[in-house]
């Protein structure tokens with residue numbers, strides 16, 4: 001056995017034990033074994049309603065998620081009938097409320113929809129909002145709207161063919177909280193100043209005279225203070241146009257299909273930055289390709305991801321590689337997760353370093 005392979009085999013042995021021990025990194029421990037884990041989080045394959053039940057009370061800072069929407073047209077990941085949908089989702093919401101810390105938040109991204117066969121909007125996303133506040137016990141901390149300028153026109157029948165409706169390019173994003181006082185810091189998500197504001201900051205005296213506006217706002221000298229950015233609004237303009245990156249490259253490399261309904265990383269990033277601090281735990285209960293986990297890790301938060309489809313879980317692991325793995329390594333990683341092995345992704349990060357070291361590179 002070469003030195004490289006000896007090193008690798010002893011490294012693997014130690015790691016098998018560590019896969020379980022690593023679960024003490026600070027994220028709550030589940031009875032189920034993870035599909036994969038990193039130094040900051042763990043992804044589980046299964047029904048979230050069962051996985052949530054394994055989490056202790058008050059253990060999570062933020063649940064950020066985008067459930068399968070109540071669309072009329074079946075998507076590859078399946079949808080529940082609109083009538084059942086609200087009740088179905090409320091069962092998850094009750095468990096989410098239990099596992100959230102008192103100052104925790106639950107942010108839910110919901111796409112709009114039409115009633116079957118008519119150009120009349122479904123009220124399901126508003127029914128979800130009312131149900132979660134009236135019955136489940138959440139507070140609505142704020143309603144957000146995600147505008148995706150790159151969204152293609154839909155539904156085809158009402159927008160493209162008959163030209164009766166505008167294209168639907170805004171999702172409702174409900175920010176729920178367990179109490180009326182969730183942890184939040186808007187200064188962590190300041191927006192760039194407008195050109196007008198930049199000019200004002202550069203030369204306040206030349207630009208305006210302090211006075212009381214008709215609206216009652218006192219636009220005094222303090223208004224010209226540079227706070228590093230503007231307070232963002234609750235309309236988030238984020239295009240959903242990712243066309244490269246580790247995840248898509250990984251799917252292409254091993255010839256597996258990409259998740260069809262990913263949200264852009266900027267969406268969870270905004271709420272993770274505003275509602276949590278480094279070291280806090282973020283959970284996505286409908287994780288799909290695990291965009292949320294990747295962003296949480298980049299932001300130095302801990303994360304948990306729950307996803308029903310093993311195929312989606314297996315490809316989502318590619319997000320956490322360093323980008324220099326071979327096709328065979330990626331295939332092996334994918335197959336191990338598909339077989340139900342608990343994989344420590346550090347194996348795939350350190351393996352190359354070790355082999356390079358052994359080869360004297």
Ligand SMILES: C[S@@+](CC[C@H](N)C(=O)[O-])C[C@H]1O[C@@H](n2cnc3c(N)ncnc32)[C@H](O)[C@@H]1O
Nearest residue numbers: 047048068261262263286287288289291307308
């Ligand atoms: C809209 S997608 C989430 C996509 C994700 N935000 C991303 O960026 O990749 C919803 C996901 O919920 C998963 N799902 C549906 N029912 C589930 C359940 N009971 N437990 C866990 N995951 C579920 C689906 O398989 C699907 O991947």
